[in-house]
Every structure is written in C-alpha cells, then in structure tokens.
Amino acid sequence: MENVGRGAGSRLRVAFLIDRWQPSRGGAESALAGFAAHLELRGHEVHAIGERGPLATEPAPGHFHAVQPSGLTRGARERSLGERMLQAADELGAQVTIGVRHLPRVDLYWPHGGSHAETLRLADKPARGRHRVFLELERQVVTQGARKVICVSETVREEFARHYPESANRLVVVPNGVDLDRHHPRLRRRAREKLFAKCAFRDDAPLISFVGRNAELKGLDILLESLVPLLERRWRLVVAGPRELAPWRAYALRLGLGADRVAMFEELDGRDLAAGSDLLVLPSRRDPCPLVVLEALAAGTPVLVSDRVGSRDAIRTIAAGEVVAPLEERPAWTGALRGRLARLHEKPTDHEVVRACVRERSTEKWWMRLEQLVVETAECRDRLHQSS
Numbered sequence: 001m002e003n004v005g006r007g008a009g010s011r012l013r014v015a016f017l018i019d020r021w022q023p024s025r026g027g028a029e030s031a032l033a034g035f036a037a038h039l040e041l042r043g044h045e046v047h048a049i050g051e052r053g054p055l056a057t058e059p060a061p062g063h064f065h066a067v068q069p070s071g072l073t074r075g076a077r078e079r080s081l082g083e084r085m086l087q088a089a090d091e092l093g094a095q096v097t098i099g100v101r102h103l104p105r106v107d108l109y110w111p112h113g114g115s116h117a118e119t120l121r122l123a124d125k126p127a128r129g130r131h132r133v134f135l136e137l138e139r140q141v142v143t144q145g146a147r148k149v150i151c152v153s154e155t156v157r158e159e160f161a162r163h164y165p166e167s168a169n170r171l172v173v174v175p176n177g178v179d180l181d182r183h184h185p186r187l188r189r190r191a192r193e194k195l196f197a198k199c200a201f202r203d204d205a206p207l208i209s210f211v212g213r214n215a216e217l218k219g220l221d222i223l224l225e226s227l228v229p230l231l232e233r234r235w236r237l238v239v240a241g242p243r244e245l246a247p248w249r250a251y252a253l254r255l256g257l258g259a260d261r262v263a264m265f266e267e268l269d270g271r272d273l274a275a276g277s278d279l280l281v282l283p284s285r286r287d288p289c290p291l292v293v294l295e296a297l298a299a300g301t302p303v304l305v306s307d308r309v310g311s312r313d314a315i316r317t318i319a320a321g322e323v324v325a326p327l328e329e330r331p332a333w334t335g336a337l338r339g340r341l342a343r344l345h346e347k348p349t350d351h352e353v354v355r356a357c358v359r360e361r362s363t364e365k366w367w368m369r370l371e372q373l374v375v376e377t378a379e380c381r382d383r384l385h386q387s388s
Contacts, residue, residue: 012378013045015094016062017085019101021048024058026213026270028100028112031176031291036061038367039374047092049085065092075133078102082137095378102137105145107377111138112152114288114310115159122286142167147377150370152176152289153310172373176311177366178294178358183274185300185351191276195238199263205234206344208337209277209301211270211292212284215242219283219306219327221251224262226283226333228255233341236261238277240268275299278349279340283324283333284309297321297358300351304336319350320357 016032023033036046039061046062051069054060067088069081082103089097099106102116113119116134120127127135142149142164151157151173161168195207208227212218220239227237237257242248245264252262270292274280280296280303289310296303297314303321305312315321324336 011043011045012039012374013047013093013095014039014374015047015049015089015092015097017082017089017097017099017101017103017106018048018050019081020052021050021060021062021064022052022054022058023060024055027291028110031112032098032100032110033060034363035367035370038363039371042371044374047089047094049088049092051081074130078130078133079137095381096374098374099141099146102134102141103145104137104140106141107147107381108150108373109141109146109148110150110152111156112288114152114156114286115163117163118159119286139164142170146170147380148172148373150174150373154313155308155310156288174366174369174373175313175361176289176291176294177361177363178291178298179363180298180359182271183295183298185275185355187271187275188300188351191272191274191299193276194269194272195276198265198268199236199238200259201236201263202260203234205236206278206341207276208235208237208279208281209273209296210237210239210281211241211273212282213241213243215239215248217285218287219285220248222283222328222330222333223281224252224255224257226330226337227257227261229334230337230341231256231261233338235341237263238268238273239264240266240273242266270295271299274301277301278344279304279321281337282306282309283327285327287311294358294361297354300349300354302340302349302354304333304340314357314361316357317353320354 016036018032023030040046048062049065053064053066065088067084069077071077071080097106098108098110100110100112116138142160143166149170151171153175154173157171157173160171210220210223245266249264274295280301282305284306287309293303293311297320304324306327307323307325312323322336324332
C-alpha cells in the first residue's frame with residue numbers, strides 16, 4: 001500500500017463528529033464508518049462522538065462517545081451539540097477532528113449534503129429558526145473554522161465557492177469512491193432473480209430501479225409521471241428507500257401504475273439493486289454525490305440522472321447512461337427512458353464497459369486520499385505547535 005507520510009508509521013488519534021454513528025443508515029454514516037475502519041487497519045486510533053451510537057445489531061469501528069445537547073430551541077440544541085462534541089474531542093486529545101455536521105470549527109469538514117445555503121436557495125426557503133443557525137455555523141466553519149473543506153464532488157466545490165468565495169483555498173475535491181468487490185457484474189443473475197421474486201413480477205421485462213430515502217428530493221414524482229406515456233412498453237419499476245411508502249403507492253395508482261408495474265419497499269439490499277436492475281434512474285432535484293450511482297455503474301448497470309447529481313461525471317460513455325436536462329421537463333425524461341428501453345431491446349448491455357467508468361474510483365484509493373489529508377492536517381498542527 002502506498003506511503004502517505006506520517007500516517008504510514010505513526011499512530012494518530014482521530015475523532016469523527018457526527019450526529020448518529022450508525023453505519024447501517026447508509027450515506028454519510030456508511031462512508032465515515034468505512035473510512036474509520038480503514039484508519040483502524042492502518043494503525044490509527046479512531047473515536048466517534050455523537051448523540052446516538054451504533055445499534056445493538058450493527059458493528060461499527062472505533063470507540064463511540066455519547067454527548068447530549070441542551071437548550072430550549074432546536075437552534076440552541078444544535079449549537080450545544082456541536083460545542084459538546086468539540087469539547088469531548090479536546091478531552092480525548094484528538095489530533096485530527098473530522099466533522100460532517102454543522103460545527104463552529106473542525107480540522108476537516110466533510111459535508112456530504114453539500115452547502116446548506118444552496119439547499120435553502122433551491123428550496124426557496126428563508127433562513128429561519130434552526131436553518132439560520134445552520135447557515136451561521138456553515139459560514140463560520142467554511143470560511144474560518146476548518147483547515148480544509150472536503151467536497152464530495154466538483155458540484156459541491158462550486159456551491160461553496162459561489163456562496164463563500166473567500167473559502168476557495170480551503171476547498172478540496174475528493175470524489176466518493178465505490179467498493180468494486182461488493183458491486184460487480186458477476187452478481188447480476190442472482191441479484192435479478194432475487195429482485196423479481198421480491199417484487200412478485202411475473203415476466204422478465206426490463207427492470208428500472210430508483211433509490212432514495214427522501215423520495216421527493218430524489219425526484220420520484222418526476223420518474224413516475226415520465227413513465228406514464230410508456231405504458232405500451234415492457235418495463236417494471238422497483239423503488240427502494242422512501243420514508244413513507246403509502247402516499248407514493250397511492251400516487252402511482254392515481255397515475256395508472258399498479259403493482260403489476262411498480263413495487264415499492266422501504267429497504268432492499270443495495271447489492272441486489274445495483275446489480276439486479278437494467279437501469280437506475282435518479283431525477284434528483286439535488287444530490288451532491290450519491291453512492292448508488294457509482295454502485296450501479298460498478299455492477300454494470302447504466303444510469304439516467306439529472307444535471308444536479310454530483311456523480312454525473314462518472315458517466316463517461318453512452319453505454320453507461322445519460323444526464324437528462326432540464327430537470328422538471330417530463331417529456332425530456334420520457335424521451336430518455338424511451339431511448340434506453342429501446343437500447344435494451346436492441347442489444348444487451350456491455351456490463352464491463354459500464355463498469356470501466358468507475359474502475360479508478362475504488363474505495364481503497366478514496367480512503368488513501370482521505371488518509372493523506374488527515375496526515376497532512378496532523379503535520380500542519382505539529383508545525384504550528386512547535387513554532388508557538
């Protein structure tokens with residue numbers, strides 16, 4: 001394994017500051033846990049500080065330390081939680097702190113959700129209550145409190161540079177990686193069998209997949225409405241992740257999309273979804289760098305995404321998929337879906353060509369680049385301490 005300087009031979013004490021240290025939630029929680037496990041394997045000491053720890057049924061790396069906020073309002077509790085996390089990290093003697101939540105200061109700020117200022121802008125929401133606190137903390141940490149702001153995609157870097165131009169020299173892009181062993185075309189046949197059995201689909205029609213906990217933000221309504229004009233075509237849709245399934249099932253039925261066409265689940269195996277479907281569709285209204293796109297590509301599944309999906313840069317060939325714009329124009333999505341279904345009918349997907357788009361984005365390379373930032377941060381702190 002490549003040498004990253006001090007980290008290759010010196011043990012560092014690293015503290016992750018996160019609301020919930022629960023890897024099974026996916027997203028940022030899963031990414032941080034994966035990186036934490038990498039640091040442990042490399043000989044570093046890992047601590048996680050948060051309000052909620054791992055579930056009894058899930059393994060999690062590092063030593064977890066619970067802290068509780070105080071305050072009468074949500075904003076006050078958010079400030080309190082951040083301060084108590086930082087206090088706990090100081091008491092542990094952490095040499096490097098990594099935060100994914102809003103904090104007044106942290107060594108490495110790793111906001112997987114991108115800029116909160118951009119979130120409010122796109123939602124056309126005023127900065128009130130806790131959102132005002134989030135914005136104040138974001139400005140503070142991005143412009144002054146963080147040594148580096150790790151951006152999960154070029155899209156996120158552009159967001160922060162636009163809202164906080166004075167932070168440009170703190171921004172560093174480290175694109176999300178993907179586990180190339182866990183997500184592989186060799187899993188496709190078995191994954192497809194499992195998905196069709198789970199969905200109770202009776203024929204072997206092309207299978208479209210959609211994944212997202214916040215289904216509205218991820219554009220499930222756009223996908224459902226765009227599929228209605230394609231009812232004469234053979235296709236099936238599996239939806240995984242929405243917090244509330246009943247309203248979405250009812251909406252699909254109102255559109256004429258019954259259980260023979262669409263199956264919805266709160267949770268499905270991520271490997272089966274990545275490898276078992278013929279096409280992943282993500283018409284997200286905002287998505288800084290969704291791992292599900294990278295996982296699908298690694299498993300050989302083409303993708304259709306909006307131009308607001310940060311990981312769209314991984315789509316490097318027409319075989320791997322397309323970026324669809326404008327976002328809210330249903331005819332554009334219907335046309336793209338019609339074209340993809342026709343392509344699937346005409347010739348089988350070359351899964352290895354699709355996978356080649358992410359072959360250089362392995363988790364190993366991802367973790368090593370992040371570890372390099374951790375080591376450089378520790379060395380910078382050492383130099384400052386010695387000169388003071």
